[in-house]
Amino acid sequence: MNHLYLATLVTFAASCTSGPGNTSGNHEAAPGGDTSNPAKRGSPVEDVRAACGSDGALTAAGTIITRQPYLQQVTPTSAIVGWVTSNPDGQRVVFTHPDGKKVMEAGGTVDEKALRVGNARQMWSQASGLEPNTIYCYGLSGSGDMTSRVGFRTAPADDSNGPVRFLVFGDSGGGSNGFTDQFALLDQMSTVPYELMFHTGDIAYDNGSMAEFEDNVFSVYAELFRHIPFFPAPGNHEYRATADAAPFRSVFSLPGGTGDTWYSYDWGQVHLASLDTEADYDTQIAWLDQDLATSNKPWKIVYLHRPPYSSGAHGSDTNLQTKLAPVLKKHGVQVVFAGHDHNYERMIPQDGVAYIVTGGGGRGTRPVGTSSFTAYSSAVIHFVYGEINGDEMTLHAIDATGKEFDSQVITR
Numbered sequence: 001m002n003h004l005y006l007a008t009l010v011t012f013a014a015s016c017t018s019g020p021g022n023t024s025g026n027h028e029a030a031p032g033g034d035t036s037n038p039a040k041r042g043s044p045v046e047d048v049r050a051a052c053g054s055d056g057a058l059t060a061a062g063t064i065i066t067r068q069p070y071l072q073q074v075t076p077t078s079a080i081v082g083w084v085t086s087n088p089d090g091q092r093v094v095f096t097h098p099d100g101k102k103v104m105e106a107g108g109t110v111d112e113k114a115l116r117v118g119n120a121r122q123m124w125s126q127a128s129g130l131e132p133n134t135i136y137c138y139g140l141s142g143s144g145d146m147t148s149r150v151g152f153r154t155a156p157a158d159d160s161n162g163p164v165r166f167l168v169f170g171d172s173g174g175g176s177n178g179f180t181d182q183f184a185l186l187d188q189m190s191t192v193p194y195e196l197m198f199h200t201g202d203i204a205y206d207n208g209s210m211a212e213f214e215d216n217v218f219s220v221y222a223e224l225f226r227h228i229p230f231f232p233a234p235g236n237h238e239y240r241a242t243a244d245a246a247p248f249r250s251v252f253s254l255p256g257g258t259g260d261t262w263y264s265y266d267w268g269q270v271h272l273a274s275l276d277t278e279a280d281y282d283t284q285i286a287w288l289d290q291d292l293a294t295s296n297k298p299w300k301i302v303y304l305h306r307p308p309y310s311s312g313a314h315g316s317d318t319n320l321q322t323k324l325a326p327v328l329k330k331h332g333v334q335v336v337f338a339g340h341d342h343n344y345e346r347m348i349p350q351d352g353v354a355y356i357v358t359g360g361g362g363r364g365t366r367p368v369g370t371s372s373f374t375a376y377s378s379a380v381i382h383f384v385y386g387e388i389n390g391d392e393m394t395l396h397a398i399d400a401t402g403k404e405f406d407s408q409v410i411t412r
């Protein structure tokens with residue numbers, strides 16, 4: 001290690017105690033986690049890539065696409081594709097079966113409510129009438145093909161009790177401006193197979209702006225986003241220098257269609273609820289109480305940005321803890337994922353609920369201690385990979401070297 005690099009690291013270490021943290025280099029977790037449940041590894045996109053035979057690259061006609069197609073709100077029978085273009089005329093998404101037989105053409109709609117950057121327009125297109133747990137291919141067309149064909153898989157049938165695999169991360173990074181943590185972790189995100197991704201907030205550093213969403217989110221995760229649906233919770237950085245998280249609201253099509261930044265959805269035997277810890281807690285907890293009451297899914301997951309329990313730099317949000325815990329218990333929620341603190345922490349289950357802080361998604365780390373509720377903690381760049389099989393959920397924490405450093409088995 002040269003001296004200049006070392007000096008840079010020291011400077012980062014000093015600044016990280018108060019700032020969001022930049023490049024930590026903390027890619028390997030501290031020992032002490034439970035490593036007795038190693039996940040079966042594999043690519044998350046290999047099957048859909050093989051089926052549709054392409055990588056979604058822009059064609060010559062596609063140079064007017066300024067944000068490549070990405071999946072939102074995939075359900076058992078429908079899917080939304082978003083993209084941004086400088087000229088929306090006649091643009092549409094062509095959905096086919098892997099054998100090339102056409103399923104439907106879905107016209108692109110300009111989102112008039114979305115923020116505009118220059119002449120770029122937010123587009124949405126929706127396919128419906130699809131079959132559950134089935135691979136479909138899609139490509140953008142205008143005057144000719146604008147992208148090559150890519151694939152995705154619809155969600156499991158509503159009554160499916162088959163396996164569900166997900167990836168969750170938070171506090172994920174600053175794009176290519178020297179933030180190497182994010183890219184180290186991105187490399188590892190292709191080593192586990194999952195069907196959906198969700199995020200515990202602080203997606204677009206530093207200020208949640210449109211430019212930061214392009215550079216630090218869509219550019220970075222384009223390959224995953226075109227194949228796998230992404231369900232984000234907003235964090236404080238999405239609000240930091242924006243009008244009520246307007247860019248977050250513009251770039252994502254959230255389930256529910258209410259315009260609220262909290263929502264829920266189902267994936268096979270799982271019900272997932274995403275909260276917004278920058279918005280009013282009482283309103284959302286009343287909503288969550290109702291939402292969970294109407295779900296008959298055996299598995300229930302809640303995720304949000306500020307952590308109810310944490311031994312990290314920000315610590316526990318005890319107000320949230322007090323308000324949330326009775327609702328979680330009442331409706332049998334098994335696990336809560338949070339971010340905000342730039343570390344990993346697994347709590348000792350509290351009142352039957354597993355709590356995880358996963359805030360090491362690429363935007364540096366901060367020191368983390370332990371508390372009376374801590375089972376294991378480490379200041380490390382990581383994501384959490386979850387597998388649900390029948391009555392068992394296994395959570396695997398994987399660091400930016402690719403090593404599984406902690407796990408937890410939850411039975412219901």
Ligand SMILES: [Fe+2]
Pocket residue numbers: 201202235236237305339340341
């Ligand atoms: Fe945060």
